[in-house]
Amino acid sequence: MLLALLDILRCPAPHDESALIARVDAGEGGHMRDGVLGCPVCHREYAVRGGVVYWADAPREETRNAPRAEREALPQAEDGLRLAALLAVNEARRPIVLAGARAAHASQVGSFTEAHLVLVNPSGSVVPTGTSVFEGCLTLPFAGQSVAAVALDAEHDRLLASAVAAMMPGARAVCPSRTPLPAGLRELTRDDADWVAERVGSAAATSGGFTPLRRNTTPQ
């Protein structure tokens, strides 16, 4: 896990937004390999092992909302190019979230952007170096308006509400076309497979085209 992500991570437990405190047992190059993320509000602890953050003890299957047998076919290279284009990743300056099967496109997407990639409940086992990996996510554990783009697969559209909250104004989302478009997003385009939408922002939030991160106000 990229340690710099800590600024925008928030405890996923149902209480007022709280930043997390990291205890790093092992790491290198700005990445945390082993340790714990702790919440000062609810005192939950989230283990980091082998660079992977485990957000829940739930079995892997419980964090996906479709049987494994219905998983999408293995992604093709052109799908990665398409996803990078749909997400407008070369303009991204904040982290990009790829969930489930979308995480298999991380190498392709990463080749078009300087932004950090966060792979949430990734379907595959191949993880490009330099990315952050979250397992056990039932919601996205990010501060409001802190990520630049989100791609969810059919097994992870349950993450959409938390994704909308985490997206900066103008951030892109790609979701399966059968997923209902939620409030807060404006549809840009769709085909048989996916829709693409952007986060609607308040005039104040989008003026100047820059949205500052919300600062942690929790005493540490």
Ligand SMILES: [Zn+2]
């Ligand atoms: Zn908490």
